[in-house]
Amino acid sequence: MTPFEIGLAALAVMVVLVYVGMYVPLALMVVSYCAVWVMKGSPILAGKLLALAASETISSYFFGVVPLFVLMGYIVSVTGMGRDAFDVANQIFRRFRGGLGIGTVGANAIFAAITGISIASAAVFTRIAVPEMVRHGYTKRFSVGVVAGSSVLGMLIPPSLLLILYGLLTEQSVGDLFIAGVIPGLLLALIFGIGVFAMARFWPGFIGENLSDSDEPLLDSGELFRKGFPIAALIFLVLGGIYAGWFTPIEAGAVGCLGAILIGLLRRSLTWKDFWSVLTDTGLVTASVCFLIIAAQMYSRMLALSGAPAEFGTFVATADIGFWGVVLAYVALVIVMGTILDSSSIMLILVPLMLPVIQPMNIDLIWFGIVTVLAVEIGLLTPPFGISVFVIKSALSDDTISLGDIFAGAAPFALMMLLVLSLVLLFPPLATLPLGY
């Protein structure tokens, strides 16, 4: 067997192992190990690939702050700040059907301006938003679906780890990429909001038959202030601090975490027992998610060695199919690879391969970056390997919601992303207009 064939076989085996219920990180590791063994003829080399990926993959400042973002969200949840914020959101959106779902999308868009990484959004809102929506009569499936869907906003609205990676791969200004991500990000949030509203109206079986958003008693303005102020103060601290230059978006995880603890203590709503318990839980979520990411990296390095993704990329790059042919084939390839690979691996493999092909076509590389990130992020929601969905599963305290439920709940949002992707493809100014050219 050639390495290419081994790579294809490894793909197939992984999909089967995931569906028959093997633990996903362990399945990824087993497949990577065996495939490298067969390819290189050496179990020792195969082991080394695992060991190097284990110590390298998450060893960065970016990943280092993931637990702090998660902890911040959990403290917001355990101190009741999250619930209060939803009561306020409920008042604001009470005229809309599906108001809490819309509120979750909006809150995610705000949180996206703080975090550069989608897994943080997914972990945080699983704790804050899902229980509130379920309490108000939304189906569990929809509740986790809207959290999974809107978590992708974290990578589109700046700051964004993926846009930084793309900037590095293509030598484009990260500043320009961030500006270009704003309108598509807000557009995606808007379409998610409209989608939720439409589903509440026309597809109540999916979102929930008896939504009690508007049953809550009206809050007077004093109550609104009392409930809304703490979370507003936290957002102000974090966003204000970033844009005033006190700290970087990476450091914001730690500052926001400390801020949430202080606010919790001041409101006397954070007990030592609760604190320790969410802290432990933060660790378990971080460990299971990061271990999964490490395993995914092993798998993607194995695939890179097999040459399979590069061969597909070269096929698309060298096919004589014109501008739209190349762009559409590329987008399709990214989406297909998104079903089984993690976001950054897809970009690492495909972007450098496509770059020499698209540069002579005079394609705007900033626009192409936004297209790439949108297409890559769809993969966060698609089975069998969808990292946002996996994060929600490990952050969830409800065993009655299966992975399949979350994938199903997220599917409408993946479709809406496809719609926004098409719009950005058809109307490049959506990305490039604010850059003034």
Added chain:
Amino acid sequence: RAETVDVTIAAGHPPVFRWVKHTSQTFIPAVNKALEGSGITVNWSEQYGGSLAKVGGVLEAVEEGLAEVGLVSSLFEAAKLSPQNVTYFTPFVSSNATAISELMDKLHEENAELRRSWEDNNLEYLGAAIGIDDYLLMTTFPVNSLDDLKGKKIGAPGPAVNWLKGTGAIGVSGNLTTYYNEIKTGVYDGVIVFATAAVPGKLYEVAPYVTKVGFGAQYAGGIAANKEWFDAQPEALQNALRRGGVAQREAYHKDLDQAISASLEAMRANGATITEVSPEFRMKWAAGMENVAKAWAAQLDGEGKPGSSVLSAYMDAMRQDGATPVRDWDKE
């Protein structure tokens, strides 16, 4: 007799980086060309941009044999290739990247101790020195005297944080990919960066004051092969790989030289103010620094690595080459 050798070649940076681009466009063709008529063909598998190993992980990937050849950034291997980082501990020596690279490759040929730090990591150094153009100070404010730097936060790559000690500026260990945003929001008031990286990142938009302080050009790494593998290869292939190294160094630096002037021109065209400091200013800056080179050499000597000897060999060779270091770091 015909023979095909499978070679995986890895780099942590993506191919848009000049040194990786030349690995693909100069090194590999040069090796192939040198092999013509030998009956050996190499079947290359190119793994760049972190698809097999991250920037700081290429050395280990090649050392362990996951890749046969790699583009190793000594700058990101401060512990394993410590003598190779000599240039970063001796600023204000020369701003000629081509000269520094030629000299570092020559030193590698002549100085067994310098080669040993590669060999200790099971690597065979193939040359292809990567020179980095003269580091500049880019700030949001004009720099006319050292006093202008007081209390200002300046982002810098790890070893360059030392250059700021004694200036009154606050050195913050930073990362090229986030400089733009951190200057824009005000986390940094400036950065230490080289021109050919400042242009693609559009740093001149947020830090339009470009000051040529004279920190100097640097050596940042080269191409190396897994030593065990290399030693087992036929001589023709070994020689071809070495020839590829020389070809890459020459082509890369020719390309770099053009890019440096183009980059400075591009910054000026986009409204940046480029100034060169006076010799007195430079002298004062250098005089205010601690002699980190000495501390660094002493530390290496203590670990049984060639610190002092590489320091003086490098400084001697640079002086011989006509450079006039602002401080003779080795002689103090």
Added chain:
Amino acid sequence: MPRFLQQVQAVIDRLTMALNVLGTLLILALMVLINSDVIGRGVFLSPVSGVPELVSMSIVAIVFLQVGQAFRMGRFTRTDALINVLEKRAPRIRAGLELVYSAAGFFIIGALLNASYPLFIKAWDRNTFVGTVGDFIAPIWPVKLVILIGCAALILQLAMSAIRSAIEMVSGRKVVLPDSAGGHDAV
């Protein structure tokens, strides 16, 4: 489960739990460290050296310190559709499958541990560090050691899981474990 195995399980649980606590404390330490850097830089004009390096190493340590407990608490991601069907219709086959999965995990983490050990020895022998001489340096062997410890803890939990599944497969009865703290009891 025989009494003897229950005791072994209890000891291993205590071990993974202790590592879990260490990892948890490390998360707190990270928060304090980064905030000190931010406040030091902004207010006192003296940032803390080496924060990026320390954070990068800590996250690896945090993950490996907690990975054993994460498995024990059922936090490893999986698709449970097939498992749930089998649970009702053919519990012995389900147990057999679980045995295969845990055993495969046992061997693969064993391979990872085996391949990680030389990396630790290398870091220890050569005293490899991160950072820059003159500014901040820290050795990397502690994090390489934590990787080994974390793998070992995970292997022990995988082994116990395999043994439990084997017992279930043979006896046809479900082995119920006493639930240790640290689960989803929080919010």
